[in-house]
Amino acid sequence: MKKILLIGVCFWAFSLFPFLEVYSDDEKIFALVNLSSLDNKVVDHARKFAELNLSVPVHMLELDEPVSGGLDKQAQAVSTLFSSNHLAVVALVEPSEKTKHHGLIVYSNKVAVINVPSLKDGTEDHQQYQWRLDRQVIRSFGFLAGREYCSNPSCVLKQYRTLKELDQVGRNFCPPDAQKFRKEAKVQGAQFLPRQ
Numbered sequence: 001m002k003k004i005l006l007i008g009v010c011f012w013a014f015s016l017f018p019f020l021e022v023y024s025d026d027e028k029i030f031a032l033v034n035l036s037s038l039d040n041k042v043v044d045h046a047r048k049f050a051e052l053n054l055s056v057p058v059h060m061l062e063l064d065e066p067v068s069g070g071l072d073k074q075a076q077a078v079s080t081l082f083s084s085n086h087l088a089v090v091a092l093v094e095p096s097e098k099t100k101h102h103g104l105i106v107y108s109n110k111v112a113v114i115n116v117p118s119l120k121d122g123t124e125d126h127q128q129y130q131w132r133l134d135r136q137v138i139r140s141f142g143f144l145a146g147r148e149y150c151s152n153p154s155c156v157l158k159q160y161r162t163l164k165e166l167d168q169v170g171r172n173f174c175p176p177d178a179q180k181f182r183k184e185a186k187v188q189g190a191q192f193l194p195r196q
């Protein structure tokens with residue numbers, strides 16, 4: 001049975017940089033897919049924010065066919081994009097079956113989907129919404145690389161139950177998690193961007 005993690009209220013619980021055009025077989029990259037109606041600017045903000053804070057390149061991938069169905073169907077479709085060059089693939093989706101789950105992680109496939117409409121709930125504040133998306137992308141890459149929930153309220157990996165709580169957690173890894181992420185991602189073959 002696939003090990004999955006539901007994110008959210010119901011869970012308690014190519015060519016990005018011109019100088020990085022060629023990759024060796026053992027260097028893996030993180031990838032983001034937009035299957036939602038989100039504006040490109042919003043998606044690119046989340047991508048760049050992840051790059052800046054994780055210090056890893058995050059490439060955009062595209063899926064040829066539109067996907068319908070719930071989060072599990074979306075995750076299944078996104079899994080087809082995963083290749084040996086990837087360390088993790090995260091997708092922004094709009095499930096046709098309404099659910100309050102904020103997302104789904106399929107660890108066995110190294111894939112996560114983020115339920116975009118569920119994060120919109122309760123805010124007309126663009127920045128607040130953007131930051132929710134940014135947090136979810138970073139969290140998803142973190143979990144897929146091997147990180148777990150963190151008790152530090154300033155850490156983006158802090159467990160939350162409501163969007164209000166999500167709005168209160170930090171937007172980056174705490175220093176120990178940042179260090180562990182780097183170590184774990186390196187072992188898995190991640191390449192890193194020069195520190196800025």
Ligand SMILES: [Zn+2]
Pocket residue numbers: 150151152155156157173174175176177
């Ligand atoms: Zn932490």
